Amino acid sequence: MNEEKRGDCSxxxxxxxxxxxxxxxxxxxxxxxxxQLTQIVEYIRALQGVDVxxxxxxxxxxAVENVFRGDVPRDGLDRDAVLANAPEQDGEHxxxxxIVG
Amino acid sequence: MKYVPAIxxxxxxxxxxKSKLFCACRTDxxxxxxxxxxxxxxxxxxxxxxxNREAVRLTALAGLMLDSKIxxxxxxxxxxxxxxxxxxxxxxxxxxxxxxxxxxLAFETGGRTRTVRLNRIHLEExxxxxxxxxxxxxxxxNRSGIPLMELVTExxxxxxxxxxxxxxxxxxxLVYGGVSRCNLEQGNLRCDVNCxxxxxxxxxxxxxxxxxxxNTFKGVFNAIEHEAARQIGILEGGGVIRQETRxxxxxxxxxxxxxxxxxxHDYRYFPDPDLMPITLSSGQVERWRSELPELPxxxxxxxxxxxxIPAYDAGVLxxxxxxxxxxxxxxxxxxxxxxxxxxxxxxMLRLLSETGRSIEDIPVRPAALAALVKLVDGQAVNMPGxxxxxxxxxxxxxxxxxxxxxxxxxxxxxxxxxEAMAEQAIAENAKSAADYKAGKTAALQFLIGQVMRKSKxxxxxxxxxxxxxxRLSG
Numbered sequence: 185m186n187e188e189k190r191g192d193c194s195x196x197x198x199x200x201x202x203x204x205x206x207x208x209x210x211x212x213x214x215x216x217x218x219x220q221l222t223q224i225v226e227y228i229r230a231l232q233g234v235d236v237x238x239x240x241x242x243x244x245x246x247a248v249e250n251v252f253r254g255d256v257p258r259d260g261l262d263r264d265a266v267l268a269n270a271p272e273q274d275g276e277h278x279x280x281x282x283i284v285g
Numbered sequence: 286m287k288y289v290p291a292i293x294x295x296x297x298x299x300x301x302x303k304s305k306l307f308c309a310c311r312t313d314x315x316x317x318x319x320x321x322x323x324x325x326x327x328x329x330x331x332x333x334x335x336x337n338r339e340a341v342r343l344t345a346l347a348g349l350m351l352d353s354k355i356x357x358x359x360x361x362x363x364x365x366x367x368x369x370x371x372x373x374x375x376x377x378x379x380x381x382x383x384x385x386x387x388x389x390l391a392f393e394t395g396g397r398t399r400t401v402r403l404n405r406i407h408l409e410e411x412x413x414x415x416x417x418x419x420x421x422x423x424x425x426x427n428r429s430g431i432p433l434m435e436l437v438t439e440x441x442x443x444x445x446x447x448x449x450x451x452x453x454x455x456x457x458x459l460v461y462g463g464v465s466r467c468n469l470e471q472g473n474l475r476c477d478v479n480c481x482x483x484x485x486x487x488x489x490x491x492x493x494x495x496x497x498x499x500n501t502f503k504g505v506f507n508a509i510e511h512e513a514a515r516q517i518g519i520l521e522g523g524g525v526i527r528q529e530t531r532x533x534x535x536x537x538x539x540x541x542x543x544x545x546x547x548x549x550h551d552y553r554y555f556p557d558p559d560l561m562p563i564t565l566s567s568g569q570v571e572r573w574r575s576e577l578p579e580l581p582x583x584x585x586x587x588x589x590x591x592x593x594i595p596a597y598d599a600g601v602l603x604x605x606x607x608x609x610x611x612x613x614x615x616x617x618x619x620x621x622x623x624x625x626x627x628x629x630x631x632x633m634l635r636l637l638s639e640t641g642r643s644i645e646d647i648p649v650r651p652a653a654l655a656a657l658v659k660l661v662d663g664q665a666v667n668m669p670g671x672x673x674x675x676x677x678x679x680x681x682x683x684x685x686x687x688x689x690x691x692x693x694x695x696x697x698x699x700x701x702x703x704e705a706m707a708e709q710a711i712a713e714n715a716k717s718a719a720d721y722k723a724g725k726t727a728a729l730q731f732l733i734g735q736v737m738r739k740s741k742x743x744x745x746x747x748x749x750x751x752x753x754x755x756r757l758s759g
Contacts, residue, residue, distance in 0.1 A: 243360045243562045251561045255339035258309035276318045277423035280369040
């Protein structure tokens with residue numbers, strides 16, 4: 185089921201994408217996003233006309249490799265600051281609606 | 286019909302680094318919730334990850350110890366999903382270009398050596414820890430971003446016992462290599478299990494289920510036993526196995542459905558544009574290879590050869606790197622390595638097990654054990670006395686000769702004193718003396734015990750035996 189969806193670029197399944205993103209869409213929104221996402225795919229489709237015979241696939245647009253840091257620890261942020269913007273917290277943790285699975 | 290299971294493991298191992306995989310936050314266990322966090326591991330928009338070089342080195346080291354091929358090119362990908370343990374909505378992992386490819390591990394199981402193949406080892410970040418209570422979940426991000434190495438085996442295990450023995454051997458190697466502490470209580474090592482069964486007469490693999498969230502080796506063992514039996518039960522009843530993810534319930538001792546194939550995740554992996562690829566030259570890989578530590582199997586063989594101890598001793602000592610280190614340090618200072626081995630294998634391991642302590646945390650030093658062995662060999666203290674000394678060393682440390690003096694444990698080897706005590710014991714136990722003369726050899730042991738008691742345990746038992754035998758043979 186998923187393989188098909190991934191392979192078929194001509195039409196984006198907005199309902200499926202919304203489900204993966206845990207979004208409830210109004211029919212009006214679904215229609216809007218359907219149109220917009222299809223347009224985006226159209227832009228990208230233009231690339232399919234380019235001859236890439238013999239061109240190595242790239243892992244990154246910038247030709248830089250091996251950007252590392254040393255294993256040197258640093259103190260974290262102050263917890264009050266960390267939790268300050270949370271919609272809900274208990275002074276130690278972020279609190280979110282019950283999640284399981 | 287007989288069914289055979291085919292089992293594969295995915296083992297997540299926390300790497301022994303001081304800082305996280307993509308930021309400098311600490312990895313200390315047991316810190317107050319949400320105190321080892323920063324914009325990167327909290328997933329703030331715009332915060333940029335930078336790869337910890339040490340995490341790459343440790344993963345490659347594990348790969349070299351497990352005969353994997355170290356990839357000359359690898360990269361990080363985003364694994365997209367929505368869940369509060371990962372606020373940036375993707376986990377940074379490696380999809381199609383992992384750091385290590387292939388490999389395998391030979392290990393002892395059921396009295397023989399088995400080799401299980403590895404598919405790959407890749408590097409990824411851990412997610413936050415969530416605790417569920419009532420209608421809310423609490424989330425702690427200290428664990429978010431800690432480097433995990435995920436090691437995937439081929440479905441080569443035929444039983445729960447094989448998987449269990451493999452994990453023991455794997456842990457031993459990773460601890461030896463300094464790749465991970467592999468502390469199960471601290472969640473350093475967590476497993477997912479893929480389990481399928483097929484009729485013995487058929488080749489190929491049956492439909493598999495995935496068992497999640499196993500954080501003890503015993504749990505892995507029990508979950509596989511239960512799941513293989515469940516699948517065989519279904520097939521024997523004419524049913525079919527559905528591909529699904531199941532959760533092991535430790536308390537109930539059963540696996541239960543988490544999600545079926547229809548809900549299988551579609552992670553939409555793509556290369557992470559925030560991270561540059563990793564290239565490793567063969568020169569770099571060879572340098573790491575030359576720094577590989579000695580592995581348990583090699584150490585076992587070397588200990589036996591170098592110190593002339595039995596293969597059995599070498600196996601027991603080499604099983605734990607810290608124990609082997611202790612033995613080796615003590616044995617180098619002693620001219621009686623076998624006696625050192627006896628002390629470590631019996632009294633030391635017994636006391637460690639009784640007290641639940643680790644050999645690194647006790648005050649007794651290898652030099653003290655070597656000195657104690659020397660006192661025993663020089664007959665300055667007998668074995669029961671030496672045991673007392675060892676127990677004090679184990680508790681408080683110190684100098685064995687000093688403890689012998691302080692506790693008055695010096696062995697009485699003085700001929701005159703022993704002769705006097707032997708004469709007295711024979712006189713007081715005429716019947717035993719007569720029994721011995723009449724051929725009851727067990728009576729001698731009783732008389733030796735009497736002399737030992739007179740000496741308050743300090744007599745040299747071998748000397749006492751000789752004196753008694755001589756006196757009673759007249």
